Amino acid sequence: MKIVCIGGGPAGLYFGLLMKLQDPKNEIVVVERNRPYDTFGWGVVFSDATMDNLREADPVSAGTIGDAFNRWDDIEIHFKDRSIRSGGHGFIGIGRKKLLNILQARCEDVGVKLVFEEYVEDDQTIARKYDADLVIASDGVNSLTRRKYQQTFRPDIDERRCRFVWLGTKKVFDAFNFIFVQNEHGWFQAHAYRFEDGLSTFIVETPEQTWQAAGIGEMSQEEGIAYCERLFAPYLDGNPLICNATHLRGSAIWIRFPRVICGKWVHWTTQGDGKQVPVVLMGDAAHTAHFSIGSGTKLALEDAIELARSLKTISGSLETQLAHYEAVRSVEVLKIQNAARNSTDWFENVERYASLEPEQFAYSLLTRSQRISHENLRLRDREWLEGYETWLASQAGATSADHAVPPMLTPYRIRDVELKNRIVVSPTAMYSCENGVPGDFHLVHLGSRALGGAALVMVEMTAVSPEARATPGCPGLWNDEQTAAFAHIVKFLHANSSARIGIQLGHAGRRASTQLGWQKMDHPLETGNWPLVSASALPYLPGVSETPRAMTRDDMDRVRDDFVAAARRANAAGFDWLELQAGHGYLLSCFISPITNQRDDEYGGSLENRMAFPLEVLRAVRRVWPEAKPISVRISASDWVEGGIGGDDAVQIGRLLKAAGADMIDCSSGEVTPQQKPIYGRMYQTPFADRVRNEAQVPTIAVGAITEGDQVNGIIASGRADLCAISRPYLADPAWLLRESAKLGYRNVEWPPQYLFAKEQMERAFQRAPS
Numbered sequence: 001m002k003i004v005c006i007g008g009g010p011a012g013l014y015f016g017l018l019m020k021l022q023d024p025k026n027e028i029v030v031v032e033r034n035r036p037y038d039t040f041g042w043g044v045v046f047s048d049a050t051m052d053n054l055r056e057a058d059p060v061s062a063g064t065i066g067d068a069f070n071r072w073d074d075i076e077i078h079f080k081d082r083s084i085r086s087g088g089h090g091f092i093g094i095g096r097k098k099l100l101n102i103l104q105a106r107c108e109d110v111g112v113k114l115v116f117e118e119y120v121e122d123d124q125t126i127a128r129k130y131d132a133d134l135v136i137a138s139d140g141v142n143s144l145t146r147r148k149y150q151q152t153f154r155p156d157i158d159e160r161r162c163r164f165v166w167l168g169t170k171k172v173f174d175a176f177n178f179i180f181v182q183n184e185h186g187w188f189q190a191h192a193y194r195f196e197d198g199l200s201t202f203i204v205e206t207p208e209q210t211w212q213a214a215g216i217g218e219m220s221q222e223e224g225i226a227y228c229e230r231l232f233a234p235y236l237d238g239n240p241l242i243c244n245a246t247h248l249r250g251s252a253i254w255i256r257f258p259r260v261i262c263g264k265w266v267h268w269t270t271q272g273d274g275k276q277v278p279v280v281l282m283g284d285a286a287h288t289a290h291f292s293i294g295s296g297t298k299l300a301l302e303d304a305i306e307l308a309r310s311l312k313t314i315s316g317s318l319e320t321q322l323a324h325y326e327a328v329r330s331v332e333v334l335k336i337q338n339a340a341r342n343s344t345d346w347f348e349n350v351e352r353y354a355s356l357e358p359e360q361f362a363y364s365l366l367t368r369s370q371r372i373s374h375e376n377l378r379l380r381d382r383e384w385l386e387g388y389e390t391w392l393a394s395q396a397g398a399t400s401a402d403h404a405v406p407p408m409l410t411p412y413r414i415r416d417v418e419l420k421n422r423i424v425v426s427p428t429a430m431y432s433c434e435n436g437v438p439g440d441f442h443l444v445h446l447g448s449r450a451l452g453g454a455a456l457v458m459v460e461m462t463a464v465s466p467e468a469r470a471t472p473g474c475p476g477l478w479n480d481e482q483t484a485a486f487a488h489i490v491k492f493l494h495a496n497s498s499a500r501i502g503i504q505l506g507h508a509g510r511r512a513s514t515q516l517g518w519q520k521m522d523h524p525l526e527t528g529n530w531p532l533v534s535a536s537a538l539p540y541l542p543g544v545s546e547t548p549r550a551m552t553r554d555d556m557d558r559v560r561d562d563f564v565a566a567a568r569r570a571n572a573a574g575f576d577w578l579e580l581q582a583g584h585g586y587l588l589s590c591f592i593s594p595i596t597n598q599r600d601d602e603y604g605g606s607l608e609n610r611m612a613f614p615l616e617v618l619r620a621v622r623r624v625w626p627e628a629k630p631i632s633v634r635i636s637a638s639d640w641v642e643g644g645i646g647g648d649d650a651v652q653i654g655r656l657l658k659a660a661g662a663d664m665i666d667c668s669s670g671e672v673t674p675q676q677k678p679i680y681g682r683m684y685q686t687p688f689a690d691r692v693r694n695e696a697q698v699p700t701i702a703v704g705a706i707t708e709g710d711q712v713n714g715i716i717a718s719g720r721a722d723l724c725a726i727s728r729p730y731l732a733d734p735a736w737l738l739r740e741s742a743k744l745g746y747r748n749v750e751w752p753p754q755y756l757f758a759k760e761q762m763e764r765a766f767q768r769a770p771s
Contacts, residue, residue, distance in 0.1 A: 001026050001311075004127060005136040006120045006145060008032025010297050011283030012138035013103040015304035016112040018057060022312055028112045029130050033119040036104070042168045042202075042244070043195025044099060045176075045294035048090040050301070057305045061106040068102065069094050070194050074175035077365055078235065082358040086366065088380030091176055091294070093195035099297070123148070124269060127277050134318075135269075135279045136307075138300070141258055143285035153281060154263030159256040160290070161348045163216075164205040166253075167225065171239040173200050178365060180350060181231050186210030187350040188231055191292065202241055203291065204228045207348060208256070217251045224251055257344070260288040261337065265326040268319075278322055282307065287333045289340040292347050293369055299336060303329055338681070339369035345687075352694045356719050359391050364718040370683065374407070374713035375744065392717060406746050407716035408709055408737075412455070412723065414663050414699065416628035417576050419455035419723070420498055420750065422716050423737050426703055426725035427458040427504040427579065427634075429474065431516040436463060436476025437485050447492050449730055450499035451752045453737030456723070457499050459486070461506040461581045464562040467530045468507035468587070473516050477505065477566040483573050490574040498750065502577025503570050504634065505621075507559055509587030510534035510548040510596070522674075533559075535590040535613075536598040541674055550599070559587070560617050567621045571629070578625055580618060582657075583636035584671040588614040592653065593636070593672045595644045607652060615660045622661035632701065633657050634666035637688035640676035647691050654696035665692050666701040666725065683711055690720040701725050709740030742766050 003019055005012035008030050016028040046069075054062040069092040076085040107114060120126050123145050127135050137145035146153050172194050179190040187210065191203040211217065216224050225241050232241075245253050265281040283300030310325040311318075346353075346368035353364055366372060377385045389404035396410040412419045425446075432441045442459075450457045463469040463476040476482050486503070493501045508514075513529045514522050524546055532548035533555055539545040551559070563580070570578055582588035590596040591613045597604050603612050618633065625631055635657075637650035645653075654665045667689040670676050678684070685704030693700040702721035706712060712724045729736050741749040742762045751759050 001133045002131055003028045003134045003136065004130050004132040005030040005138055006123060006126065007137070007139035007283075007285070008034070008100070008104070008114065008116070009138060009140060009283060009300065010099065010103065011285075011300035011304055012136060013100065013107055013112075014057075014301050015136055015138070015282060015307060017061065017103065017107050017110060018304055018308035019311070020107070020110045020112050021058060022308060024111065027130075029115060030107065030112060031115045031118050031120055031126060034116065036114075036116050042096065042166055043093045043193065043200070044096050044297045045193065045195075046092050046094075046298060047294075048092070050298045051092060053302060053305060057308075058106070061102060064102050064106070065094060065099065066092075068098050068196070070196060072175055072194070075366065076173075076175040076177050077358075077362040078177065078179040079358045079361050080180075084358060084362040085175060086362070086377070086381045086384040089176070091193070093193050093201070095196045095199070096297075098196060120144075123279055124271070127269070128271065132277055135277060136282050137279055137285050138282040139285055141260060141284040141288055143281070145279060146262070146281060146285050149267040149279065152264055152267040156261045156263070158259040160259060160344055161256070162205050162207050162344075163211040163254045163256055164203055164291075165224070165228070165243075165255075166245075167202045167204065167228070168242045168244065169200050169202045169236060169239050170198055170242075171200055171202075171236050172198060177235070179232060179235050182354070183214075183231065185213040187354065188228075189347060189350060190232055190235070192235070202232075204232070205347060207351075211254065216254060220250055221248065221253055224254065257290055258288060259290070259337070259341070259344070260284065260286070262286050265330065266322045278318065280307065280322060280325070286329075287337060289333075289336050290344040290347075292343045293336070293340050293371075295336050295340065299333060302332070306332075339371045342687075343369040352691070353719070355694070355697070357395075359388055360717075360719050363388055364720075367714050367718050370714075373710050374717060375710045388717070405748075406709075406713055406741075406744065408712040408724070409741070409746065409749060410716070414630045417500060417630055419500060421453070421455040421737070422712065422723050423454045423456075424701060424723050424725040425449045425454045425457040425730050426727035427460045427581075428727045428731065429460045429470070429517055431471055431473035431518070433473055433475045436466070436469065436474065436478065436482050438475050438482075438489060439485065442475070443489050443492060446489055446501065447496065448734040450493045450497040450501070451755070452730075452733075452735035453741070453749065453751075454499055454726075454730070456577060457493065457501050458577070458579065458725070459501070459503040461504045461508075461586070462566070464505055464507055464559070464566040467512065467533075468559075468562065469513075470508035470511055470586075471514055471516050472525070472528075474508075477503070477569045477573075478562065483569045486570075486573040486575070494574070497752065500576040502579055502632075503573075503575045504579040504581050505563060505566050505570065506581030507562070507587035509585075509590050510538065510540045510545065511585055513546065534587060535596055535603070535610075538596060538598065540585065556603075556613055556616075560613075560620050563617050564620050564624055567625050571624075571626060575629075577630055577632070578621070579632040579634055579666060580614075580621065580662075581634050582614050583634045583666075583668050585636070585673065588617065589636055589672055593639055593645050595639055595641060595673050607649060608656070611653065611656050615656060618657065618660045618662060630663040631661065632664040632666050633662045634668055636669050636672050637667045637685070637692065638669040638678075639672045640670050640678045641673055644672065647688060650688055651691055651695045654692040654698050654700075658696060658698040662698070664699040664701060664722065665689075665696075666703060667692055667721070668703050681705065682707070683715070686715055686720055689715075693721060694719065699723075703727070709737070709744050712740075713744075738762070 177192040188206045289295040386404040393405035534548035686702045689700040689702040699722040703725035
């Protein structure tokens with residue numbers, strides 16, 4: 001093949017090298033606009049895993065790169081005049097210039113033609129010049145080629161909220177350092193690490209608002225660097241900060257990171273003679289990942305490895321081979337970009353976590369991308385993690401002389417209710433009541449989950465009136481028979497377990513009068529439907545659902561009083577905890593969301609107006625619910641639809657609910673409209689709990705795709721939520737917590753005495769299981 005690589009960065013050089021090694025007859029040209037050995041970066045970071053990939057692809061260059069690397073295991077975090085260090089992270093750093101020099105020399109050794117100081121404005125001209133069969137567009141984040149064929153590539157470019165500048169210093173750091181400094185303008189952070197003898201990278205980053213407030217945009221390049229030197233002087237030991245982008249003027253060295261995602265990576269062109277030549281994106285031209293996870297160069301090199309592999313091993317046409325490359329790499333890149341998105345968001349919102357103690361702040365930073373779990377930290381640095389677990393347990397009032405208490409097993413106290421651990425059985429619809437009365441099924445269902453180790457077992461949404469039921473099988477709490485049935489269940493749980501039990505009160509609103517969940521969900525009953533009310537006269541399923549009546553003030557009075565009466569009955573039944581359902585498109589949720597609230601009175605319009613009725617209900621319930629018992633409120637923190645509730649709204653909703661008497665916000669999302677487009681994934685709703693907890697300063701429950709004890713440990717330990725609600729895993733396994741504790745090797749967990757014969761057997765089974 002005849003191949004032209006536009007751009008002589010890591011992607012273009014490495015792909016050229018691999019293709020020449022694959023077949024010496026391949027004619028490969030790498031065209032670079034800069035002079036030989038010019039580069040404007042400082043150091044780049046790899047993980048040990050990346051080096052393993054390089055050794056497999058080309059042992060010769062990998063050996064040279066490995067010899068030039070500086071390696072370290074530790075991360076040191078400086079925050080609030082504290083320094084916290086953990087180990088086992090396995091980083092290696094090398095100067096960008098050194099890396100390129102190694103790849104350039106290796107390319108020349110094997111016969112790749114390197115052309116410098118040639119600026120490629122048109123891929124077709126360069127393709128014709130070298131009679132190319134394949135053009136690689138490895139021309140960087142500002143790729144002209146990507147822009148030219150943007151209708152094919154469909155780039156999505158998002159400029160992130162922080163400004164950053166890539167500097168260097170002769171201060172040599174012996175670990176990867178994250179340094180946080182606050183002044184009158186806001187928070188600044190530095191990412192600092194040694195990449196060669198006598199030199200370290202020193203990236204300074206700060207939110208745009210802080211950057212503007214500090215006036216850096218009006219400073220000269222020298223003044224801006226001097227400003228950073230003063231900020232970070234305690235960590236530089238008198239060494240200056242150095243800029244090697246002297247071709248830029250003023251504040252142009254400060255940029256915002258562009259997150260690049262492309263819908264396609266391959267574009268086919270037709271030469272004048274009819275020859276079909278593909279143009280393939282690679283490296284930063286195809287995608288970017290924020291420098292805070294150190295994966296930009298890794299992705300570029302692994303793009304090159306995969307494309308070379310696809311061309312060698314995939315049978316069929318070139319089109320088939322390129323399609324395979326795009327399919328494989330786009331999935332792998334998306335995983336990294338998802339982690340990078342989490343990491344980017346964390347660094348853009350340091351203020352969100354500024355109230356955390358340094359110990360928890362450090363843990364939060366280390367786990368920010370969700371690629372590093374709690375147990376992964378144990379593998380990296382057991383001593384550090386167990387020390388942190390002990391500190392965290394002491395904050396919760398749990399201490400032990402002989403073992404560290406895992407975060408999910410630490411107690412939690414709110415008002416006068418103490419939970420033995422952080423696990424909640426999420427309120428999950430069972431559709432198994434008659435006339436709203438729970439029977440033996442609910443006794444067994446709720447009782448078995450209490451015996452299975454959860455600290456708080458929640459009854460599903462319980463209707464405050466007959467017309468408030470979502471289905472005929474939903475529980476209710478509007479009469480004495482229902483109250484007595486619930487009292488029987490509560491009494492059993494209290495007598496036979498140390499679990500607490502709570503009830504979620506709600507009104508289904510426009511989602512009422514529907515079939516059971518395992519029938520045609522959200523569809524009206526075939527017969528016997530009852531009238532619906534909602535914030536506005538909008539059906540849930542247009543053309544299918546009945547249209548609700550927009551509530552009058554008299555309707556609001558009646559519904560509010562129904563909630564109050566049900567709360568009184570819940571207390572009479574002995575419940576320890578009460579939750580209001582204000583999410584998922586039910587009645588209170590329909591007032592909150594602008595999608596479902598189209599009112600033009602004092603209950604519509606602004607968020608404050610839309611919250612008026614839900615807050616009225618909360619205040620009324622709080623007045624009759626015992627002071628010693630907590631109230632939580634479940635919200636949909638995102639409607640997952642344009643124009644609906646989003647993360648910023650959720651924070652404000654949390655603040656308003658807290659002021660009205662809510663003790664905790666249960667952060668779910670969606671189901672407000674069938675037009676929703678959720679972005680699913682493990683723990684996908686936890687970021688909402690994180691934001692509400694740490695910005696609105698109100699305790700939260702995380703819920704949604706939390707399936708493992710390791711995940712719960714990470715959520716609690718990082719301060720992203722105070723409790724975790726588990727639904728589907730508990731439906732499959734009533735003893736979920738006991739099993740997860742055994743799987744993770746935690747033996748000091750309470751079991752019912754009747755089941756103790758099984759405890760050691762389960763623990764031994766997990767000990768013997770292959771890791």
